[in-house]
Structures are given as C-alpha cells and as structure tokens.
Amino acid sequence: MIPFQPLANTYGTPLYVYDFDAMQSQYHELKEAFRGRKSILAYAVKANSNLSVIKHFASLGAGADCVSIGEVRRALLAGVPPYKILFSGVGKRDEEIREAMISDILYINVESEAELGRVEMIAKELGKVARISIRVNPNIDPQTHPYISTGLHDNKFGVDLETAKRMYIRSKHATALEAVGIHFHIGSQLTQLEPIYEAAVIVADLMRSLSAIDVNLKFFDIGGGVGVCYNDEVTITPYDYAQAILGALKGLDVTIISEPGRFLTANAGYFLTKVLYEKRNGEKRFVVVDGAMNDLLRPSLYKAYHRIEALDKVGEESVADIVGPVCESGDFLAKATLLPMMEHNDLLVVHSAGAYGFGMGSNYNTRGRSAEIAYQKGEARMIRARETFEDLIALEREYL
Ligand SMILES: *Cc1c(COP(=O)(O)O)cnc(C)c1O
Numbered sequence: 324m325i326p327f328q329p330l331a332n333t334y335g336t337p338l339y340v341y342d343f344d345a346m347q348s349q350y351h352e353l354k355e356a357f358r359g360r361k362s363i364l365a366y367a368v369k370a371n372s373n374l375s376v377i378k379h380f381a382s383l384g385a386g387a388d389c390v391s392i393g394e395v396r397r398a399l400l401a402g403v404p405p406y407k408i409l410f411s412g413v414g415k416r417d418e419e420i421r422e423a424m425i426s427d428i429l430y431i432n433v434e435s436e437a438e439l440g441r442v443e444m445i446a447k448e449l450g451k452v453a454r455i456s457i458r459v460n461p462n463i464d465p466q467t468h469p470y471i472s473t474g475l476h477d478n479k480f481g482v483d484l485e486t487a488k489r490m491y492i493r494s495k496h497a498t499a500l501e502a503v504g505i506h507f508h509i510g511s512q513l514t515q516l517e518p519i520y521e522a523a524v525i526v527a528d529l530m531r532s533l534s535a536i537d538v539n540l541k542f543f544d545i546g547g548g549v550g551v552c553y554n555d556e557v558t559i560t561p562y563d564y565a566q567a568i569l570g571a572l573k574g575l576d577v578t579i580i581s582e583p584g585r586f587l588t589a590n591a592g593y594f595l596t597k598v599l600y601e602k603r604n605g606e607k608r609f610v611v612v613d614g615a616m617n618d619l620l621r622p623s624l625y626k627a628y629h630r631i632e633a634l635d636k637v638g639e640e641s642v643a644d645i646v647g648p649v650c651e652s653g654d655f656l657a658k659a660t661l662l663p664m665m666e667h668n669d670l671l672v673v674h675s676a677g678a679y680g681f682g683m684g685s686n687y688n689t690r691g692r693s694a695e696i697a698y699q700k701g702e703a704r705m706i707r708a709r710e711t712f713e714d715l716i717a718l719e720r721e722y723l
Pocket residue numbers: 367369370388390411412508510511512546547548549582583584585586678
C-alpha cells in the first residue's frame with residue numbers, strides 16, 4: 324500500500340505518484356506472453372515520458388517507441404540502446420529524420436509516400452542507408468473512443484495496403500533505403516481482441532505477399548493499444564493478445580515488436596489532489612480541488628473516467644462534481660460522482676493516472692506542473708521537481 328497521505332505531506336499537492344513495482348510486473352506479464360519468440364517491447368514513451376520511468380523500463384530490457392525527436396533524445400538519455408529505438412508519427416521534420424538517422428536507431432516508421440521520399444533524400448545526403456518500416460492502415464474499426472482510433476482510413480495514420488506495397492517495391496530499388504519491418508497500430512485503449520487479430524492477419528498476409536516478390540522483412544511491429552481497466556471494463560489479457568498475434572503470423576519467422584504505453588503505466592500511476600472547498604450552486608454540489616485539467620486532461624478531453632477515492636473519509640455520500648481551479652467549465656476530474664462531505668485539505672486519490680496524465684499537462688492559467696514521485700520497494704523518491712513560477716517565465720523574462 325502506497326502511503327499517499329505522508330507523500331502528499333512531504334511533497335505537496337497536486338502530485339503524481341508512480342508505483343515502479345507495478346510497472347515492472349506489467350512489463351514482465353506482457354514480455355512473458357511472448358516467451359519463446361523473438362520480441363522487443365518498445366515502450367511508447369508518450370504515455371509517460373519521465374526520464375526515470377523510461378530508464379526503469381530500459382533497465383528491464385525495454386526499447387522505446389518515440390513520436391518526436393524529443394522523445395528519441397529522452398530515450399537515449401535514459402539509457403535505451405539505439406538499436407531498440409523506433410521513431411513513429413505522421414509528421415516528421417527533416418531535422419528530426421536526420422537526427423534519428425545519425426543516432427542509428429533501429430528504424431523509422433514511415434507513414435506516407437511523401438515521407439519516404441524525404442527519408443531517402445536525407446539518407447543520400449548523409450551517405451547512409453535508412454532502415455525503415457511502413458505503417459499500414461488496415462482500415463479496421465478498433466471500437467474505442469474516436470479520438471484514440473487510428474486504424475481507419477478516416478484517420479490520418481499510415482497508408483493503405485496498395486500504397487504500402489508500392490512503397491516497399493520502391494525501397495527495394497533504392498540504394499539508400501532498407502525496408503526491415505512492417506507496422507500497424509489501430510488505436511488505444513482496445514478492449515476487444517477481434518479488431519487486433521483482423522489487423523494482424525491483414526498485415527501478416529501483406530508481409531507474405533511481399534516475401535513472394537523478394538521483399539523480406541524482419542520485424543513485425545504490432546503497435547500498442549492494449550486496454551486497461553479504468554472502471555469495470557473487461558479487457559484483453561496479455562496471453563490472449565500474444566496468442567492472437569501468433570495465430571495471425573502462422574509460423575512466420577519474425578521478431579515481434581510491440582509498443583505498449585498505457586498497459587505498462589496507466590494503473591501504476593496516481594494523481595493526488597487536495598480539497599480546497601465544498602460549494603453549492605443551487606442544488607448542484609461541487610468539490611473544488613487543487614488539481615485541474617492542466618494536470619490531468621483526460622476527463623476534459625475524452626470524458627475519461629478515473630476512479631477517485633476520498634482517503635480516510637467515511638460518512639454519507641452524495642453526488643458531486645469534482646472540479647479544479649482553471650477558468651473553464653470543462654475543467655473537471657469527475658462528474659456526478661459519489662463522495663462523503665469533504666473538508667479543506669482532505670486528500671483525493673485519482674487512480675489510473677500513470678498514462679497520458681502528466682505528459683498531457685500544460686501551464687494553462689500559469690499553473691506550474693506537479694512534481695512526480697517514484698515509489699519502489701517501499702521507498703519514495705522525487706523524479707521531477709514541481710515547476711516554479713520562475714520556470715514558467717524563464718523564456719519570456721529577457722524580452723520584457
Ligand atoms: C500512442 C502509440 C502507442 C501506444 O499506445 P498505448 O495505447 O498507450 O499502448 C504505440 N504506438 C504508436 C505508434 C502510438 O502512436
């Protein structure tokens with residue numbers, strides 16, 4: 324049990340706390356599911372990009388899936404070996420492509436023909452051969468929230484099968500390109516196996532037909548997206564997930580790359596916030612807390628549900644909205660939730676906040692971002708200091 328109250332007293336609120344032991348067991352569970360197969364778990368850095376979190380996964384053997392050169396730099400700084408780093412994303416700048424190539428990462432996930440052209444050009448300039456993988460958009464509805472669905476032609480990600488095939492043939496004839504993998508990622512917070520299986524079958528078939536024309540790929544990159552339980556969702560188990568992928572591969576000899584983000588971190592993270600006041604507008608009850616949408620955006624952005632626990636509080640519960648101090652009606656952590664009567668300084672623990680929490684934070688309303696704490700083997704340590712007012716104005720001050 325994590326000592327939330329002492330941590331809040333020591334480090335102040337709002338505060339992110341990450342259970343590093345829980346992250347480790349998630350990593351092992353997924354890795355174990357692919358036992359006996361060549362596989363790399365490339366942690367999707369955007370889920371929680373704290374350097375110490377990346378370093379923790381790197382120490383377990385993880386690679387890193389990055390969606391900007393900033394994330395590539397984080398991964399390298401945290402000790403992920405370049406040969407386990409991938410660079411994905413629909414819009415890479417030339418400088419990003421160049422730096423990724425110079426860093427000698429495993430491969431670049433290319434998401435359009437135009438991008439392939441830029442990658443080839445830059446490889447030639449550098450006198451290098453660019454290792455690439457192509458992100459296929461299999462046009463599968465992943466049945467998740469539309470904002471986190473990525474595998475439909477309606478979404479901006481990847482290329483259709485025909486285009487992918489053309490791009491592989493082009494790469495085969497280009498001396499500065501070496502196609503080493505194939506990639507798909509159909510969405511996030513997937514709770515059903517069927518869409519993943521269908522996508523994997525489509526992509527594995529493409530891989531087989533490519534091998535018939537002598538395009539032989541080593542890496543089968545299945546993206547991330549495995550859902551977690553926020554409330555009472557029944558989700559995918561790592562074992563079933565791995566079995567579905569292996570079923571689609573039907574004995575193809577490949578190295579499986581997976582890019583889990585949420586699965587590794589979501590339920591290992593907690594967001595601590597203190598009650599400022601209780602208030603009522605007519606019949607409506609609000610609990611105003613010191614954490615806000617700039618700290619944890621998911622409720623505002625996706626109407627995401629997070630379980631919120633009133634620590635050490637008993638008493639009759641009634642319906643309330645839990646809202647932050649930011650000047651937006653969309654600033655809430657929970658709507659119509661049940662809570663006992665709260666008092667100034669009571670602590671609320673927001674569960675499942677380890678993925679897409681801190682990283683989506685901002686300084687809106689000139690609020691400094693929270694500190695981040697790692698909790699491991701019964702010990703807490705700070706892994707990011709709370710932002711100060713000075714930090715917030717540092718890049719403006721000299722122009723005043
Ligand atoms: C966001 C993302 C992931 C991670 O998704 P999760 O749902 O957090 O597992 C993996 N791969 C790519 C390409 C992504 O964009």
